Structure formats: C-alpha cells, structure tokens
Amino acid sequence: MTEQRRLRVLIVDDQTLIRTGFRLILTARGLTVVGEAADGVEALAAVREHRPDVVLLDIRMPNMDGLEAAKRILAAHPQCRVLMLTTFDLDQYVYAALAAGASGFLLKDVTPEHLVAAVRLVSTGDALLAPSITRRLVARYATGQHTPHSTPPVRPAPHRDLAALTPREVEVLTLIGRGLSNAELADTLHLSEATVKTHVARIFSKLALRDRVQAVIVAYETGLVAPGDNDA
Known part of the structure; x- marks a missing residue:
C-alpha cells in the first residue's frame, strides 16, 4: 500500500456512539471511513460495496455476531484486515476470533492514538498483539481452559501441512x-x-x-x- 493512498476503514458496531466516536477520531487523523454497519449482516454488504482495507468489527452484535462476520469477510476478501472490538479484556471469544483470521483486538475504551496506530499496523499485514501475549492467549483457549460459562473456542480445520x-x-x-x-x-x-x-x-x-x-x-x-x- 502506497503512502499516498489513504487507508479505507469500515466501522461495525451496534452502538451508534461508538461508531460516531471512532469515525471522528479516524477522519481527523487522515484515514478514510468508507462506511458504518450495525451488525454482521450489514457488515458483509458494506465490505462488498466499499472494499475497505481494515474492518473494525464488534464481537457481540445482533443478527450476526462479529465472529461469524469475520470468518465470512476474510473468506471472501482475504486481502482485508479485521480488528475485533471488545468491551472486556481477554474476552472468552479471543481465541475463536484469532482462529477466524482476526489480526488483533482493541478495547472499546482505546485511546485515539492507539486506535489510529492499530489500524495502520494491521493494514501492513502485521498483527496487533505481541507474539508473547498471543502465545499465552492461545495456550489458554487452545487447551480448553475457558470458564464454565464461556463459549467453547472455534478451532481452525487441521489443514496445515x-x-x-x-x-x-x-x-x-x-x-x-x-x-x-x-x-x-x-x-x-x-x-x-x-x-x-x-x-x-x-x-x-x-x-x-x-x-x-x-x-x-x-x-x-x-x-x-x-x-x-x-x-x-
């Protein structure tokens, strides 16, 4: 991606205030917000229409949650990068989202500077989480060490040779x-x-x-x- 082309971002969250706040932050710092969506179904349509570089995608949404939306988006548009939005640190869906192809995670109370830096980072093909942090997350969820009330992780198919x-x-x-x-x-x-x-x-x-x-x-x-x- 050339430096001259502005990054294109799609914001997906069922809370209007979150979408508005993120839009203001990103546009003020030179990024282009190509659209917004309130659930996973709308997100799929918006990605097809706008072809964003990065999708900010809430995990918990009505109609279609962020995990299913991430899997479908990345299957149809592998060049796209997905940053998952979550309210709680170490959400029980972290491993499932990583397995679905997400490039990283942001808490919704992220600072403006961190938000912009994260979008720019994953747009280059890098991952937001440090390898050591990712390793501990995967170690926890890949071995089934989730809480009794959490959703079991979605594991990727064993297709790696x-x-x-x-x-x-x-x-x-x-x-x-x-x-x-x-x-x-x-x-x-x-x-x-x-x-x-x-x-x-x-x-x-x-x-x-x-x-x-x-x-x-x-x-x-x-x-x-x-x-x-x-x-x-």
Missing part, C-alpha cells in the same frame, strides 16, 4: 509459537535478521498464513508447541 516446510522452517515456526520476535529468532539461531525474515515469509507463504498470530495458532494446533513451553 508442515511437510511443506524445511527442517529450518519448522524450527523457526516452533520458535515463533514460543513468542520469539525476529530479533530473538536471529540471536537464537545465529542468523541475520534478514535471513530470519526470509524464513518467516516462506513459512507464511507455504502455510497460507496472514500474520504471526496465525503462525502461533498453527504451532499449537500442530503440536510444535505445548502449553507452558518457555512460558513467561
């Missing part, structure tokens, strides 16, 4: 699953950061991964990493 990876790439994916950054990977494997970035890019390409969040999930789902490995 690790046989496509070289032994070095498997090693890199394992370390990504343990929460290591590119700099830490380079130090651990005695490689340059440029070489590490090449390995990471090839892993993402071979396994059709969107970002490091999905890489962490795959590392857990395939058994490369177990809960508690290098736990921080």
Whole structure:
C-alpha cells in the first residue's frame, strides 16, 4: 500500500456512539471511513460495496455476531484486515476470533492514538498483539481452559501441512509459537535478521498464513508447541 493512498476503514458496531466516536477520531487523523454497519449482516454488504482495507468489527452484535462476520469477510476478501472490538479484556471469544483470521483486538475504551496506530499496523499485514501475549492467549483457549460459562473456542480445520516446510522452517515456526520476535529468532539461531525474515515469509507463504498470530495458532494446533513451553 502506497503512502499516498489513504487507508479505507469500515466501522461495525451496534452502538451508534461508538461508531460516531471512532469515525471522528479516524477522519481527523487522515484515514478514510468508507462506511458504518450495525451488525454482521450489514457488515458483509458494506465490505462488498466499499472494499475497505481494515474492518473494525464488534464481537457481540445482533443478527450476526462479529465472529461469524469475520470468518465470512476474510473468506471472501482475504486481502482485508479485521480488528475485533471488545468491551472486556481477554474476552472468552479471543481465541475463536484469532482462529477466524482476526489480526488483533482493541478495547472499546482505546485511546485515539492507539486506535489510529492499530489500524495502520494491521493494514501492513502485521498483527496487533505481541507474539508473547498471543502465545499465552492461545495456550489458554487452545487447551480448553475457558470458564464454565464461556463459549467453547472455534478451532481452525487441521489443514496445515508442515511437510511443506524445511527442517529450518519448522524450527523457526516452533520458535515463533514460543513468542520469539525476529530479533530473538536471529540471536537464537545465529542468523541475520534478514535471513530470519526470509524464513518467516516462506513459512507464511507455504502455510497460507496472514500474520504471526496465525503462525502461533498453527504451532499449537500442530503440536510444535505445548502449553507452558518457555512460558513467561
């Protein structure tokens, strides 16, 4: 994405005040809000019409919730990035949303600066959550450690073929699953950061991964990493 083109954002939330507030913040800082929607059904139609770069998507909405909407949006528009909106930190739906392809999460009381930075970050294809934080979330939800009243997580289908990876790439994916950054990977494997970035890019390409969040999930789902490995 060129610097000249303004980021196009769709805001989806059933609360009018939330949508209005986010619109004012984003437009004041040079981003283009192409539309708003009040539920998942409206969101699907709005994405088809406006083709946004980033969708701010509430998790809990009437008619169609954010999880189902995220899955459908990303299946039909894989180039789009989804940031989930939630009222509570560590919402029980976090893992399900990550598995659905969300690039990160924002609390609804996010500061204006953090909101804009988050939208810009995920638009580049990166993930909002730090790998170490993501690792702990996935470790909790992938092993079923949700509360008795929470909704069980939606797990991605086991379609990842690790046989496509070289032994070095498997090693890199394992370390990504343990929460290591590119700099830490380079130090651990005695490689340059440029070489590490090449390995990471090839892993993402071979396994059709969107970002490091999905890489962490795959590392857990395939058994490369177990809960508690290098736990921080």
